[in-house]
Amino acid sequence: MNKYHSFLLLLIVCNNALIGCSDDAKYKAMADKYNAVHAEHAMMSAKESKTHSGEDKHHDQPLSEKVTDNHKIDTDEIGRQADDLPSSLNRTQSQLVSVNLYTEELVAEIMPDVTYQYWTYNGKVPGPFIRAREGDQVEIRLSHGKLGAEHQEHNAHTSAAHVVAGHSVHSIDLHAVAAPGGGASLMQVEQGEEKSFRFKATHPGIYVYHCASPHVPSHIANGMYGMILIEPMEGLAKVDREFYVMQGDFYTRGKYGDKGYQALSKEKLVAEQADYFLFNGRVNSLSGERALKAKVGEKIRLFVGVGSHIAANFHIVGVVFSKLYQDGALTNPPLKNVQTTIISPGSAVMIEFTIEVAGKYLLVDHSLSRAIDKGALAELIIE
Numbered sequence: 001m002n003k004y005h006s007f008l009l010l011l012i013v014c015n016n017a018l019i020g021c022s023d024d025a026k027y028k029a030m031a032d033k034y035n036a037v038h039a040e041h042a043m044m045s046a047k048e049s050k051t052h053s054g055e056d057k058h059h060d061q062p063l064s065e066k067v068t069d070n071h072k073i074d075t076d077e078i079g080r081q082a083d084d085l086p087s088s089l090n091r092t093q094s095q096l097v098s099v100n101l102y103t104e105e106l107v108a109e110i111m112p113d114v115t116y117q118y119w120t121y122n123g124k125v126p127g128p129f130i131r132a133r134e135g136d137q138v139e140i141r142l143s144h145g146k147l148g149a150e151h152q153e154h155n156a157h158t159s160a161a162h163v164v165a166g167h168s169v170h171s172i173d174l175h176a177v178a179a180p181g182g183g184a185s186l187m188q189v190e191q192g193e194e195k196s197f198r199f200k201a202t203h204p205g206i207y208v209y210h211c212a213s214p215h216v217p218s219h220i221a222n223g224m225y226g227m228i229l230i231e232p233m234e235g236l237a238k239v240d241r242e243f244y245v246m247q248g249d250f251y252t253r254g255k256y257g258d259k260g261y262q263a264l265s266k267e268k269l270v271a272e273q274a275d276y277f278l279f280n281g282r283v284n285s286l287s288g289e290r291a292l293k294a295k296v297g298e299k300i301r302l303f304v305g306v307g308s309h310i311a312a313n314f315h316i317v318g319v320v321f322s323k324l325y326q327d328g329a330l331t332n333p334p335l336k337n338v339q340t341t342i343i344s345p346g347s348a349v350m351i352e353f354t355i356e357v358a359g360k361y362l363l364v365d366h367s368l369s370r371a372i373d374k375g376a377l378a379e380l381i382i383e
């Protein structure tokens with residue numbers, strides 16, 4: 001066993017100890033904290049309760065680096081699960097695909113005892129996985145904030161605070177759209193508004209979408225990205241499992257792991273000095289109970305993308321990719337037997353493989369300090 005193998009074995013053992021065994025305690029602590037926040041909200045005066053819905057209380061005051069209260073958590077889970085994607089389309093006719101998106105700013109734990117204000121599509125990072133077929137009409141409907149009478153008052157009340165916070169407008173640029181701004185020129189949506197547009201899916205591939213409202217890099221750094229798959233007309237080969245994974249870089253005022261509320265550091269963002277490299281929104285989002293799971297011999301397909309600013313060096317320890325569709329080019333012949341692939345910011349790949357030996361496999365950014373010291377680690381459990 002050479003040094004590298006010893007290191008990986010140590011990594012796997014440590015990972016088991018840190019992630020596997022502490023999950024119950026971690027989730028209990030998160031649940032307790034979440035319940036405590038709701039209890040606090042329940043004690044608000046009738047007047048306050050009338051003007052602020054409990055879940056949106058953090059908008060009372062624009063968040064700044066001085067805010068250190070890490071109890072104002074809006075959701076106990078920011079990360080989207082890797083199996084949260086629509087199944088294969090399996091149809092031969094074109095149709096209209098309607099996609100409903102809303103934007104939501106949420107304080108959540110980026111790791112235990114460290115909170116961050118995410119900006120999201122539909123309350124999770126990454127946003128929903130959109131699936132359509134070449135030739136389909138796709139209608140994207142985007143509302144800024146939740147729609148409905150119960151949210152109107154909040155939307156009106158907080159618009160000034162949202163201007164100060166830098167998210168008075170959100171939008172969407174889909175890389176599958178061959179038109180100005182990828183749709184973003186039609187889709188700048190202000191607080192309380194809803195807009196929609198339609199496009200014809202003419203280019204099969206796996207694409208990234210993201211917010212494109214000023215300051216665009218900040219909106220993306222805060223989590224406003226997702227993926228859209230345009231299946232080729234002939235469809236994709238049948239597989240047993242599909243997973244949706246996005247790597248994102250995050251920039252905080254403090255260092256990796258510094259406790260309390262951590263605001264976005266625009267300075268570090270501009271300097272491309274990320275504190276966190278994360279799969280699906282938070283540290284250990286895809287580990288333990290939330291790991292990717294499959295069985296020996298199953299055909300596994302991964303859609304992996306980079307929503308934010310720094311390219312990923314995607315690798316799975318102990319896996320050779322049987323097929324790699326680089327740069328989202330699904331209609332080109334795949335590369336075969338690949339160990340690691342670079343995924344550019346604003347790009348995605350499709351990877352297929354089968355595993356013959358049961359065990360735990362680690363998804364990493366093979367610029368390994370990102371995996372070991374900055375969070376870019378997920379688990380694939382093969383039974």
Ligand SMILES: [Cu+2]
Nearest residue numbers: 170171211219
């Ligand atoms: Cu935005």
